[in-house]
Amino acid sequence: MGSVLVLNSGSSSLKYQLVDADSEVALATGLIDRVGEDLSNVKHEVGGEKTTRQLPIPDHAAALRTVLALFEELGPRLQDAGILAVGHRVVHGGTAFLKATVVDEAAEAAVEALSPLAPLHNPANLTGIRVARQLLPQVPHVIVADTAFFTDLPEEAATYALEKEIAEKYQVRRYGAHGTSHRFVSRTAAAFLGRDVEAVNQIVLHLGNGASASAVRGGRAIDTSMGLTPLEGLVMGTRTGDIDPAVAFHLHRNAGLSIDQIDVLFNRQSGVKGLSGVTDMRELHELIASGDADAKRALGVYLLRLKKYVGSYHAELGRLDVISFTAGIGENDDIVRAGALAGLEGWGIHVDPDRNAVRGGEPRVISPDGAPVTVLVVPTNEELEITRQTLAVI
Numbered sequence: 001m002g003s004v005l006v007l008n009s010g011s012s013s014l015k016y017q018l019v020d021a022d023s024e025v026a027l028a029t030g031l032i033d034r035v036g037e038d039l040s041n042v043k044h045e046v047g048g049e050k051t052t053r054q055l056p057i058p059d060h061a062a063a064l065r066t067v068l069a070l071f072e073e074l075g076p077r078l079q080d081a082g083i084l085a086v087g088h089r090v091v092h093g094g095t096a097f098l099k100a101t102v103v104d105e106a107a108e109a110a111v112e113a114l115s116p117l118a119p120l121h122n123p124a125n126l127t128g129i130r131v132a133r134q135l136l137p138q139v140p141h142v143i144v145a146d147t148a149f150f151t152d153l154p155e156e157a158a159t160y161a162l163e164k165e166i167a168e169k170y171q172v173r174r175y176g177a178h179g180t181s182h183r184f185v186s187r188t189a190a191a192f193l194g195r196d197v198e199a200v201n202q203i204v205l206h207l208g209n210g211a212s213a214s215a216v217r218g219g220r221a222i223d224t225s226m227g228l229t230p231l232e233g234l235v236m237g238t239r240t241g242d243i244d245p246a247v248a249f250h251l252h253r254n255a256g257l258s259i260d261q262i263d264v265l266f267n268r269q270s271g272v273k274g275l276s277g278v279t280d281m282r283e284l285h286e287l288i289a290s291g292d293a294d295a296k297r298a299l300g301v302y303l304l305r306l307k308k309y310v311g312s313y314h315a316e317l318g319r320l321d322v323i324s325f326t327a328g329i330g331e332n333d334d335i336v337r338a339g340a341l342a343g344l345e346g347w348g349i350h351v352d353p354d355r356n357a358v359r360g361g362e363p364r365v366i367s368p369d370g371a372p373v374t375v376l377v378v379p380t381n382e383e384l385e386i387t388r389q390t391l392a393v394i
């Protein structure tokens, strides 16, 4: 029938997949990680052939040019794959993209208008949309927003205790992010366990460079840690996560920092990087192994925040059946998985060290048999979820 090309710009990466519409098999996949650092890994896999190179990729526009150069090379093979549509991840969809939406000029303008609410993402998402529309003008382009899964959050979870008129006028509420992943992982977890998603209460921990937690009851999100923007919640690669908002007033008044400088400080210079000097969890573990005290403290702060969210979502859900770890850190880092849940055994939450040490790309159980809460590692596949939603709308 044909295929869907999906572009997913993360804060530290650009991922793409060309997915066969019938079989859902990825015909081509690629990942450019560590965007903005000295050297990025550029990995492509096309028809089983893998290539990996290390190149300096200063920003998302450069990442996209690298992918497009490959597409030019692949030209004839891309034609064979018969691209039916291009699916675009957009992180902040605000109230404009409550479900998958075909791109037109107004949609592009809406993505741009929402950029201040996802400064590390929407500008890159928009670049992707513009460049891809030029390259593939004949097919529909579809936006799937991270925020869409959280459109129906219960009012109490979506509402900040902020003066009502101001909040309404400026649409200040919890929008969440990573929703495409939370939706995919919660459904995949239920299917993997052979259970109906309607019957399961879950916590999903999406731990990548950006990180978020969600509480999902019967397939519906009832709370999530990201807020008006993807800054709130867990400690992230470069973001503070939860912080007393008065820190901003204090720094503005006493350190003379402007609002824009504080925005950059909270979004790009804080989190694991701000505490330790490195952004990547692998490097943080290396520093800890070398005896670095700041790195050790950074991991402690990261894990405590995670545990707080697990506890509060457990309380919100009442009964907890499943906890799933996903994304770059959640899928690969057994130290973080064990550390986040350590001490919660009294609540029926256990991690089996041998199972936790197993690596691999498939969903797997890491709790012991018979444990009251099933702990899983579930590889996310935002690109497949975007493919499904794109095909549904075209």
Ligand SMILES: Nc1ncnc2c1ncn2[C@@H]1O[C@H](COP(=O)(O)OP(=O)(O)O)[C@@H](O)[C@H]1O
Residues within 6 Å of the ligand: 010, 011, 012, 013, 207, 208, 209, 210, 237, 279, 280, 281, 282, 327, 328, 329, 332, 333
């Ligand atoms: N083997 C690994 N062990 C620990 N952390 C890893 C590993 N591989 C990747 N990561 C972490 O995953 C992060 C990237 O996750 P990913 O979900 O791809 O990020 P994003 O989509 O936010 O750009 C890296 O910054 C790194 O910290």
Ligand SMILES: CC(=O)OP(=O)(O)O
Residues within 6 Å of the ligand: 009, 010, 011, 012, 091, 121, 146, 177, 178, 208, 209, 210, 211, 230
């Ligand atoms: C919303 C967000 O933080 O996304 P990512 O983790 O892909 O940067």
Ligand SMILES: [Mg+2]
Residues within 6 Å of the ligand: 010, 011, 208, 209, 327
């Ligand atoms: Mg991501």
